[in-house]
Amino acid sequence: MKRYFVTGGAGFIGSHLVDRLLSQGHAVTAFDNLSSGQLRFLERARASDRFELVEGDLCDADSVARAVRGHDAVFHLAANADVRFGLEHPDKDLRNNTIATFNVLEAMRLAEIKTVAFASTGSVYGEPEVIPTPEDCPFPVQTSLYGASKLAGEGLICAYAAGFGFRTYIFRFVSILGDRYSHGHVFDFYRKLRIDPTQIEVLGDGTQRKSYLFVHDCLDAIFTAMQGSHEPVNIFNLGHDSYCCVDDSLSWICRELGVSPQRRYTGGKRGWVGDSPFILLETKKIKSLGWSAKVEIPDAVVRTLRYLRENQWLLEERA
Amino acid sequence: MKRYFVTGGAGFIGSHLVDRLLSQGHAVTAFDNLSSGQLRFLERARASDRFELVEGDLCDADSVARAVRGHDAVFHLAANADVRFGLEHPDKDLRNNTIATFNVLEAMRLAEIKTVAFASTGSVYGEPEVIPTPEDCPFPVQTSLYGASKLAGEGLICAYAAGFGFRTYIFRFVSILGDRYSHGHVFDFYRKLRIDPTQIEVLGDGTQRKSYLFVHDCLDAIFTAMQGSHEPVNIFNLGHDSYCCVDDSLSWICRELGVSPQRRYTGGKRGWVGDSPFILLETKKIKSLGWSAKVEIPDAVVRTLRYLRENQWLLEERA
Numbered sequence: 001m002k003r004y005f006v007t008g009g010a011g012f013i014g015s016h017l018v019d020r021l022l023s024q025g026h027a028v029t030a031f032d033n034l035s036s037g038q039l040r041f042l043e044r045a046r047a048s049d050r051f052e053l054v055e056g057d058l059c060d061a062d063s064v065a066r067a068v069r070g071h072d073a074v075f076h077l078a079a080n081a082d083v084r085f086g087l088e089h090p091d092k093d094l095r096n097n098t099i100a101t102f103n104v105l106e107a108m109r110l111a112e113i114k115t116v117a118f119a120s121t122g123s124v125y126g127e128p129e130v131i132p133t134p135e136d137c138p139f140p141v142q143t144s145l146y147g148a149s150k151l152a153g154e155g156l157i158c159a160y161a162a163g164f165g166f167r168t169y170i171f172r173f174v175s176i177l178g179d180r181y182s183h184g185h186v187f188d189f190y191r192k193l194r195i196d197p198t199q200i201e202v203l204g205d206g207t208q209r210k211s212y213l214f215v216h217d218c219l220d221a222i223f224t225a226m227q228g229s230h231e232p233v234n235i236f237n238l239g240h241d242s243y244c245c246v247d248d249s250l251s252w253i254c255r256e257l258g259v260s261p262q263r264r265y266t267g268g269k270r271g272w273v274g275d276s277p278f279i280l281l282e283t284k285k286i287k288s289l290g291w292s293a294k295v296e297i298p299d300a301v302v303r304t305l306r307y308l309r310e311n312q313w314l315l316e317e318r319a
Numbered sequence: 320m321k322r323y324f325v326t327g328g329a330g331f332i333g334s335h336l337v338d339r340l341l342s343q344g345h346a347v348t349a350f351d352n353l354s355s356g357q358l359r360f361l362e363r364a365r366a367s368d369r370f371e372l373v374e375g376d377l378c379d380a381d382s383v384a385r386a387v388r389g390h391d392a393v394f395h396l397a398a399n400a401d402v403r404f405g406l407e408h409p410d411k412d413l414r415n416n417t418i419a420t421f422n423v424l425e426a427m428r429l430a431e432i433k434t435v436a437f438a439s440t441g442s443v444y445g446e447p448e449v450i451p452t453p454e455d456c457p458f459p460v461q462t463s464l465y466g467a468s469k470l471a472g473e474g475l476i477c478a479y480a481a482g483f484g485f486r487t488y489i490f491r492f493v494s495i496l497g498d499r500y501s502h503g504h505v506f507d508f509y510r511k512l513r514i515d516p517t518q519i520e521v522l523g524d525g526t527q528r529k530s531y532l533f534v535h536d537c538l539d540a541i542f543t544a545m546q547g548s549h550e551p552v553n554i555f556n557l558g559h560d561s562y563c564c565v566d567d568s569l570s571w572i573c574r575e576l577g578v579s580p581q582r583r584y585t586g587g588k589r590g591w592v593g594d595s596p597f598i599l600l601e602t603k604k605i606k607s608l609g610w611s612a613k614v615e616i617p618d619a620v621v622r623t624l625r626y627l628r629e630n631q632w633l634l635e636e637r638a
Binding site: 147151152 | 457481483
């Protein structure tokens with residue numbers, strides 16, 4: 001039994017990770033400020049006596065330093081994950097992603113914990129010239145505050161690996177789908193169509209191409225990487241080898257809902273500033289360790305939608 | 320006449336930049352907390368009625384927001400520039416480089432100033448696989464808190480270019496030499512040899528290879544880039560096409576001083592954690608705009624040493 005500390009443990013991916021670690025027989029502390037995390041995601045976990053929830057904010061360095069003591073490793077998943085609204089509050093990504101990551105690393109250093117896994121993002125590639133984008137693609141230029149804040153987090157983590165002997169895992173995710181999903185295009189489309197199924201606004205021109213990964217495939221990949229790779233710095237893209245365009249995904253959603261809305265496009269190649277028109281990550285590196293995605297993208301979209309239909313409370317929570 | 324705002328304007332490179340801008344007929348505000356900047360570097364500038372010094376700290380967002388108003392463009396040079404001691408105070412680079420850069424960008428956004436030039440560093444390349452290292456080398460892995468903090472600053476600047484229409488210049492410097500130089504290997508060697516000319520400790524094994532650039536060549540390059548390149552994001556390596564090893568540089572210093580110390584090596588390929596054993600940046604991009612370095616490295620080392628010999632007060636200040 002190991003003791004794991006999961007920041008953002010009440011969130012979409014974090015709560016699944018908590019469940020998985022508990023099912024493996026480990027002890028788990030979830031650290032979450034519940035700003036977007038949900039206690040209901042932790043219903044199963046809270047039934048375990050190997051689980052503890054610490055309600056706290058990573059911006060409070062002291063509280064994370066206190067809470068992290070006595071753990072063997074940290075999964076740092078807490079973040080402001082909304083790439084779209086960065087420009088409305090430019091300091092949010094800096095505080096919740098960059099400075100929060102620093103606070104986690106310092107807390108670990110003081111507590112002599114040396115293994116950290118970090119949820120980064122394919123957004124650090126900006127609008128890459130090489131697609132599918134490998135981990136060692138040309139030095140990227142940031143196009144969003146979100147990507148910049150995650151890149152900064154990656155840099156800090158690598159510096160702690162070099163300077164303090166940390167073993168670090170950096171996962172650059174595409175968008176993740178699945179149960180407990182609570183923001184992103186499936187969420188937005190479903191919420192709009194619930195209100196008015198006759199028409200729908202689509203950000204951009206609908207041709208943006210994106211790869212998506214199902215949450216359990218994502219967790220499988222994380223465990224595969226941490227079992228199979230033991231460098232000081234281990235960086236992995238996590239994504240699906242295929243992609244879909246926004247219009248395709250909307251069609252699957254509409255078919256599942258039995259609706260045929262008129263589509264209105266806001267226009268342009270991008271849905272918002274910093275939106276990359278084509279996100280497809282090369283996954284050779286993680287696949288070389290024996291992992292592959294099991295859930296295809298159309299299935300992942302539909303399963304996510306079904307989850308939301310069965311959990312309408314989440315739409316109210318996030319309204 | 321334009322109005323320029325120079326952070327770190329009392330520092331080594333900043334004060335030369337201030338002098339240069341004043342000599343071009345512009346108005347200049349230097350913003351400096353005088354933690355490593357020197358009033359004596361600004362003696363010439365302070366004689367001009369087009370110059371103003373604002374003593375303030377970039378960590379105080381309000382003070383920079385007030386001071387920056389009414390300027391046409393910002394040169395953001397203020398930083399904690401000591402790559403070597405990052406591990407002794409891990410939050411220093413984050414505060415003085417990353418958060419300070421954010422505060423500058425936010426101040427500019429509020430004041431509707433959209434042009435910024437940023438002193439970044441070749442340290443963002445970590446230990447690069449490609450040497451000479453081009454601007455678009457493979458996605459680097461950070462090896463120092465200093466490099467990580469500057470990379471984070473670059474990311475923020477690029478995100479402001481994409482999100483808020485800034486025009487941005489990012490200069491990745493090698494180590495700069497010249498008058499007013501006040502930290503680095505020439506400074507350290509001279510300080511040690513002044514105390515004991517019979518022996519000297521050399522960090523690493525003496526074979527570390529580094530490129531250096533003379534400060535006036537550096538400023539020429541900055542102006543060349545800003546006159547010749549007008550993308551939203553303009554990234555340039557600034558360095559010399561040749562390099563020397565630490566032992567060579569020490570020999571030039573000893574010859575100039577007329578001393579022959581016994582050399583004691585601390586050993587290892589690196590002088591400290593995060594020291595890159597070979598720093599040589601590709602400069603094709605800036606050279607394509609017509610710039611080239613005028614001062615050779617041995618000459619730059621000796622001229623720097625002569626400056627320090629004539630300005631012993633600086634060694635006392637920085638002791």
